[in-house]
Amino acid sequence: xxxxxxxxxxxxxxxxxxxxxxxxxxxxxxxxxxxxxxxxxxxxxxxxxxxxxxxxxxxxxxxxxxxxxxxxxxxxxxxxxxxxxxxxxxxxxxxxxxxxxxxxxxxxxxxxxxxxxxxxxxxxxxxxxxxxxxxxxxxxxxxxxxxxxxxxxxxxxxxxxxxxxxxxxxxxxxxxxxxxxxxxxxxxxxxxxxxxxxxxxxxxxxxxxxxxxxxxxxxxxxxxxxxx
Amino acid sequence: xxxxxxxxxxxxxxxxxxxxxxxxxxxxxxxxxxxxxxxxxxxxxxxxxxxxxxxxxxxxxxxxxxxxxxxxxxxxxxxxxxxxxxxxxxxxxxxxxxxxxxxxxxxxxxxxxxxxxxxxxxxxxxxxxxxxxxxxxxxxxxxxxxxxxxxxxxxxxxxxxxxxxxxxxxxxxxxxxxxxxxxxxxxxxxxxxxxxxxxxxxxxxxxxxxxxxxxxxxxxxxxxxxxxxxxxxxxxxxxxxxxxxxxxxxxxxxxxxxxxxxxxxxxxxxxxxxxxxxxxxxxxxxxxxxxxxxxxxxxxxxxxxxxxxxxxxxxxxxxxxxxxxxxxxxxxxxxxxxxxxxxxxxxxxx
Numbered sequence: 373x374x375x376x377x378x379x380x381x382x383x384x385x386x387x388x389x390x391x392x393x394x395x396x397x398x399x400x401x402x403x404x405x406x407x408x409x410x411x412x413x414x415x416x417x418x419x420x421x422x423x424x425x426x427x428x429x430x431x432x433x434x435x436x437x438x439x440x441x442x443x444x445x446x447x448x449x450x451x452x453x454x455x456x457x458x459x460x461x462x463x464x465x466x467x468x469x470x471x472x473x474x475x476x477x478x479x480x481x482x483x484x485x486x487x488x489x490x491x492x493x494x495x496x497x498x499x500x501x502x503x504x505x506x507x508x509x510x511x512x513x514x515x516x517x518x519x520x521x522x523x524x525x526x527x528x529x530x531x532x533x534x535x536x537x538x539x540x541x542x543x544x545x546x547x548x549x550x551x552x553x554x555x556x557x558x559x560x561x562x563x564x565x566x567x568x569x570x571x572x573x574x575x576x577x578x579x580x581x582x583x584x585x586x587x588x589x590x591x592x593x594x595x596x597x598x599x600x
Numbered sequence: 601x602x603x604x605x606x607x608x609x610x611x612x613x614x615x616x617x618x619x620x621x622x623x624x625x626x627x628x629x630x631x632x633x634x635x636x637x638x639x640x641x642x643x644x645x646x647x648x649x650x651x652x653x654x655x656x657x658x659x660x661x662x663x664x665x666x667x668x669x670x671x672x673x674x675x676x677x678x679x680x681x682x683x684x685x686x687x688x689x690x691x692x693x694x695x696x697x698x699x700x701x702x703x704x705x706x707x708x709x710x711x712x713x714x715x716x717x718x719x720x721x722x723x724x725x726x727x728x729x730x731x732x733x734x735x736x737x738x739x740x741x742x743x744x745x746x747x748x749x750x751x752x753x754x755x756x757x758x759x760x761x762x763x764x765x766x767x768x769x770x771x772x773x774x775x776x777x778x779x780x781x782x783x784x785x786x787x788x789x790x791x792x793x794x795x796x797x798x799x800x801x802x803x804x805x806x807x808x809x810x811x812x813x814x815x816x817x818x819x820x821x822x823x824x825x826x827x828x829x830x831x832x833x834x835x836x837x838x839x840x841x842x843x844x845x846x847x848x849x850x851x852x853x854x855x856x857x858x859x860x861x862x863x864x865x866x867x868x869x870x871x872x873x874x875x876x877x878x879x880x881x882x883x884x885x886x887x888x889x890x891x892x893x894x895x896x897x898x899x900x901x902x903x904x905x906x907x908x909x910x911x912x913x914x915x916x917x918x919x920x921x922x923x924x925x926x927x928x929x930x931x932x933x934x935x936x937x938x939x940x941x942x943x944x945x946x947x948x949x950x
Contacts, residue, residue, distance in 0.1 A: 380903045381685055382934045419688035420727050423934045444686065484903065572727045572936065 384424045384486040384571050385442055385475060387520065388563070389468045391494035392431040393459040395528065399553030400495065401455050407560035408450045414564055416446035420572035424486075428471050433457045434500065436467020442475025459496050461504035461538075465511045468492075468520075476518045488520040489570070491563050492538055495528030495552065505537075512540060523585065525562065525592075527555040536595045543595040544587045558591045679926055680914065684906050685933025694732035701811075702734035703765050710921035712947070714743045715829055717918035718751065720942040721925040725896055727936035736765040736820075737894045737940035740772035744783040750776055750792075752824040753940050755841055755894040757870055760817050767818025770806055771871050774799040775824060792826055792836040796879060800872035807872070819870040823892050827944055833890055834883040838874040842898035845887035846943075850912035852891070852901055855882050889915065890944045896937030897928065904932060918945050 392401065408429075415422040422444070429440040433456035440448060468490050479485065490511070498504045513519055524539040526532070527546035535543040544562070546555040566585045587594065674692065696702060703724075710719040724735035736756030743749055754772045756764025779795040782788060807813040821839025835843045835855050843855035869878035893901065900907050907930060914927045928939045 379685060379906065381932075382899070382903075417688060419691060420730065420936060422688040423686065423936070484899070572731060 378480065380480060380483050382424060382484040382486070383426050383479065384567075385426050385428070385472075385488040386567055387428045387430065387442070387468055387471055387475070387488060387490045389436075389464055389490055389492045390429065390431050390453070391433070391459060391464075391496065392453055392456050393433040393496060393499075394455055394457060395459075395496050397455045399551065400528075400556045401453060403553045403556035404560070405453055407557060407564075408453070411560070411564050411567075412445045412448075412450050414568065415444065418568060421568050422446055424571045425567050426475070428475050430464075430467045430471050431456075432460065432464035432467055434460050434463065436463045436470075438467065438471045438474070442471070442478065458499045459494070460500035460502070461494075461498040462500065462502050462507040464492075465504065465507035469507075469511045472518050472520060486570075488518055490520045490522045491566075492522060492524045493556075493559055493563075494524075494526055494530050496530055497534060508538060523566070524595075525559045525587075527559065528552055532593075532595050539595070542585055542587075544585075544592040545595060547591060547593060550591075555591075562587045562592065679929040681927065681930030682906060682910050683931045684904060687931050687933055690726065690931075691730035693729045696732035696734065699734060699762050701763060701766050703736070703738070703769070705729060705735055706925055707738075708921035708925040710919055710924050712918075713741070714747050714749055715947055716749050716827065717945045717947055718749070718942065719915075719919045719921065719924040720751075720753075720940070721921070721928050722894075722940040723925065723928045723938065725935075725937040725939065728938060733761050734765050735938050736761075736768055737896070737938040738765065738768040738772045739892070739940055739942050740776045741942070742776040742780050744780055746783065746788075747829040748783070749827040749944060750779045750795075750824065751827075751892060751942050751944060752776060752822060753841055753892040753894055753942050754871070755821045755839070755896070755938065755940065757819040757821070758937075760819055763811075763813055763817040764819055766811060766813065767803065767807065767872065768820040770803040770818065771799060771820055771822055774802050774806075775822070778802070779826075792824055792834055793879065793881065796822070796824070796836055796838070796871070796874070800874065803872040815873040818872055820872075821869075821895065822871050825890055825892055825944070827890060827946070832883055833885045833887075835881065835885070837880045837882075838869050838871050838878055840895040840898075842893050842895065842901075843882075844891040844893065844898075844901065845885045846889040846891055846912065846915065847887060850908060852908050852912075853885075853887075854902070855885055856880055888946050891915075892940075892942040894938060894940040896935070897939040897941050899937075900930075900932050900935050900939075907932065915943050918947075919943075 390404065415425065426442050427440065427445040428438065428442040430436050430438045431453060439451050472488055476488065512522060522538060522540045524535040524543040526535040530545065532545055535545060546558060705724040706722065708721040718741055720739050722735060722737045722739055728735060736758065737754065739753045741749065741751035752772050752775050754768035756768040775795050778798045779791055782791055782794055787794065803818060804815045807818045821841045823837045823841035823843050824835065825843055826834040837856055844852045845855065846852055910930065911927060928941055
């Protein structure tokens with residue numbers, strides 16, 4: 373323990389990976405743009421979340437773009453998200469891995485961190501020609517020191533089998549009794565609640581009881597993930 | 601604003617390292633603001649923060665209309681403890697009226713015992729307090745027939761949020777009770793190890809017969825220390841609690857070498873189901889001051905120079921129970937777990 377040490381704070385890195393393909397136009401993207409400031413407010417006012425969670429936002433359509441690098445969301449301006457083109461899951465997972473590399477690499481050496489969690493949200497299926505499985509496998513490669521938990525949320529045309537394949541342990545599909553705008557809000561509520569509860573659990577999300585997901589069954593159908 | 605104003609005893613926040621993190625060569629879309637404002641004097645670090653929100657019991661993103669009224673209904677006393685890092689407003693404390701196994705939010709002791717002064721305090725973590733969860737740390741101590749001091753700190757596993765504090769309390773008390781009996785019977789070879797083994801079985805039996813709880817539901821970590829009148833200290837540990845020797849000049853030396861390579865809060869072993877290979881033993885330490893700490897405190901001690909400086913100063917001399925409790929009321933970014941600290945000062949003879 374030397375005099376040159378700086379303060380190191382335990383962090384919970386959260387990577388949002390959000391579909392902004394053309395099918396998200398209208399109500400869904402508006403709901404997303406309304407919910408992100410709410411997440412920022414949660415970060416600013418809730419000590420269990422704001423002092424621990426660090427948020428990154430990557431959107432994807434044909435390519436992935438990191439709109440918010442891993443940071444204290446309370447301290448940044450939240451950008452307006454815009455709809456783009458098609459849907460390429462391979463680009464999404466490459467983008468997520470790159471965001472994790474950059475974010476985790478930016479932390480001070482010795483920072484205690486919970487295992488990163490990726491929250492994936494999509495209303496559709498992969499459309500590009502390239503195979504998306506290799507990029508997903510690379511993201512979830514357990515030999516990678518930053519290999520994250522991946523939680524998948526789907527609505528609209530997203531298929532349960534796909535969501536289950538993407539998730540490491542937990543996948544959820546919105547029940548089809550609401551409009552897409554409401555479903556996006558429900559997903560964002562679930563996401564914020566999960567970040568809040570996990571941050572307050574004082575346990576690493578990688579533990580069996582460390583990741584707490586707030587996905588009420590009146591809104592979501594839980595999908596058992598594939599065992600690889 | 602009506603939230604707690606902290607009496608800061610110095611500028612202890614690290615202003616040189618931004619807490620908000622941006623990747624190298626960031627995309628330039630966002631302006632990342634340096635959040636670590638200097639803390640000095642009686643300045644309220646929260647002056648620029650928004651009004652505190654009530655404890656979140658629902659997942660809705662909308663806050664209720666009477667949040668502001670709720671935030672103004674309680675007062676607190678100033679603390680000597682520092683504020684470290686980028687802190688959010690404290691949230692309203694909640695009591696859970698449905699868990700009759702709960703412990704009080706805090707406990708403390710301070711006084712002369714044999715050749716030592718012992719001060720101890722245990723305080724519920726602010727994440728527990730804000731959600732109604734009980735404090736799950738505990739401690740106990742005893743003066744053995746030969747004048748040795750045995751002390752123990754326990755920490756119930758959070759995965760058993762309603763019952764683990766029972767295990768923590770039972771393990772702490774049973775451990776010292778067994779240690780006393782073994783010492784009185786002259787069976788003091790490997791006293792700590794034998795006490796641990798017998799205490800585990802006793803607690804498991806008590807838990808099943810009296811509370812109808814399994815060993816898992818009583819799970820806790822444990823660190824114990826035997827301070828002989830003359831001779832080196834001995835320590836035993838299960839899980840991630842910690843022991844330190846505190847030298848004059850403020851060096852906290854970890855007795856067990858810390859858990860630097862472990863992921864945060866990945867507890868590998870717990871009482872009352874620890875196997876022999878889960879028990880760590882150390883001996884040979886000699887120091888005027890010995891500290892036992894649950895991981896909520898130990899982690900902060902390991903990570904924070906500012907906190908080590910503060911505690912070394914506050915623990916320079918024996919403290920009252922109230923002062924000991926106050927030394928654990930510091931605020932540190934992300935430090936939301938229960939904290940328990942037990943400090944033993946060896947008193948000079950005569």
